[in-house]
Amino acid sequence: QDGPDPLITEVQDWARYTGAGVDETPYGLPIRFESDVIRRNVPWLTADPISSINFTPIHALDGTITPAGCAFERHHSGAIELAKPDYRLMINGLVDRPLVFTYADLERFPRQSGVYFCECAANSGMEWAGAQLNGSQFTHGMIHNMEYVGVPLKTLLAEAGIRPEGKWLYVEGADASSNGRSIPLEKALDDCMVAFKANGEALRKEHGYPVRLVVPGWEGNLWIKWLRRIEVTPGPVESREETSKYTDTLDNGISRKWTWVMDAKSVVTAPSPQVPVRHGKGPLVITGLAWSGRGAITRVDVSTDGGRNWRTARLAALGQRMAMTRFWLDHLWDGEEMLLQSRAMDETGYVQPTKDALREIRGENSVYHNNGIQTWWVRKDGSAENVEIS
Template sequence: MTPSEPLMSRRLFLRTGTAIASGSLAARTLHQVTEAEAAENLPPHVPAWSQPLGTSVDDRPYGTPSPYESQVVRRSLKWITATRESSVNFTPLHDLDGIITPNGLCFERHHSGAPDIPPHEHRLMLHGLVERPLLFTMDEIKRFPCESRFYFLECAANGGLEWFGAQLNGCQYTHGMVHCVQYTGVPLKTVLNEAGLKRQAKWILAEGADAASMTRSIPLDKAMDDCLLAYSMNGERLRPEQGYPLRLLVPGWEGNMWIKWLRRLEVGDQPWHSREETARYTDLLENGKARQFTWVMEAKSVVTHPSPENPLLGKGFQQLKGLAWSGRGKIARVDVSFDGGMNWQPARLDEPVLPKCLTRFYADWTWNGEERLIQSRAVDEFGYVQPQYPALLKARGINSIYHNNGIQTWLVNPSGEVGNVRLGS
């Protein structure tokens, strides 16, 4: 497009044939200002809400969203678990822009609810195969050199119900067990070095202070690579439901390992084979064998607009929006298809593209009211390509719960509404 060419001329920006309840755009075109309207909108003529004094700088010591945005919340599915304390809620991905998830909207997955921990009484014990077992207060942890990193956190079970073709109606439910924030904390290797590792050290056990005593084994190589003891997210202290006052970060690996309310680190020479890495968070294959320690969250993506929650509001120019991520590093490319995967075109990646972090992508397209099958396909910097469902099911069989990174298909119908469909399985 040349600089002066309008993107949404009256010709392109047409009214759709079918009324869409949620969309005012369906009923109008880009509106040229009449002389009467110009007069109405010029000073001293101002809207009603511009006439009184507004709220003062003392009214919101800690601000909250506009009341007009009250629908932008985490949502849960009541039937998904037996109790509400051992359950999950979902990030409203369809309502979000960019790559940052506001702290109040980061999905939750608890196994016994979120405990209420007084930070001044909390301790982290580091023991096992170390020279000097140590007991840390939060103030002591905060005195160590820290770093801040943008990371996504995805539950291994994100999209778990889609394995079975549940076709949940909304990307909040199909993909919303992921969030992305800037974390701040101390490299785990710094406190391990402070305690001094013994020669036989090979594994770390991390234990949470929740009633479930969540425990996971982490190989020492990962612990000494990029794991962090995090105490802040998006600038402020961790939220209670995200592990306040201390959480272990295991970048790029399944969220279950990111132990919240971290109270204990034990160094050992072999894994502990806890419940969460045997009975759960393993992948039962077709042949009856189970994959264990499948930690990495492989490359994945989802189109957030259009999506079941974001129907098309009119024919003409459209901007597709989506999110992609890879637990191995950076996203190298995202392709999008409008015909169910027959033809692909590259999406535009928004900067910055960071490793093990959400990447926002866009693609411009035109919709003339026809049915469309929309897909996105992430490719990471190591050349790994997000698979179609048939290939994924062939490799993993029919018993899987975790690590679903299959390509999502949205069906756009002629009214602009969007549904969740499964192709070729």
């Protein structure tokens, strides 16, 4: 440094003149300097942005709660505007009393809350055949983690009264795609929630305002947005979304169906291709996220040498079931190349596998449910790239 810092020795404009008044932005936005922290789309993935997906900028976030404004979106016929007065939820099928609820009705039921991750089954799906996209936002950004408030699904089902022949639910949305999916009754009665608030505020339009289904630990496609109908059925409907999509084709051409659970997974969000190390050697915070659809994250290990040696990272807080966990590894970087990896373990004892271990069982055509260990190659200059290793 050459002499005193003028940012300190000279009076800056912000120290002399006044800033914005309280009502300048009644519902706040991020400061303009953070304008690069946004959801991003990969245009070649889909035919049209109306039926498409974008990615949460997980590389630029810390903690565990995803701000709604940058939480990924997945629409099948676009995000619709459905006002609360126009909202209706029907429960029909194998029930004693087919019912219609208004939004105001839902707010009168006893509520619950819970923090849950919502991950698209296709998250990391572009990486099956090898390293493709440079950035944790693109490889792992089809996920968000929010605190929901709503009514337990079992409470609403009890209001209608499930008949003994009812074994499944068919749930659908009010949008043009309707995105209908079948859910076994057991899951519905366990922990599913009909939610109307996320992170304290009303659901955003793109996340299903005014009401969406929350299906903890299970693939995002089941989290029906603009939820309009719940039908109790004797069996699964085998809709388009649960047969032609969201089924996982194995090497031998046979496909797995009903692969609802998201297995334990983690990723180093920084350093990563979008977050190079700019400070050279010395203290470096390696951080990332871990989650499991089968329970709480109990441990995350981090390797800087491509999986030869591992160190257990610090968890920001005790893992919560089916919610994201933040990990940090306080590393003293020697300025040499690193092959950064993270490996999550959950309360069932499941250890996040390598991508090759997954491919050995499934081949490369699964599209969905790629929870393999991610590798970032950090060069001496601090830049990073998505690679695969032996």
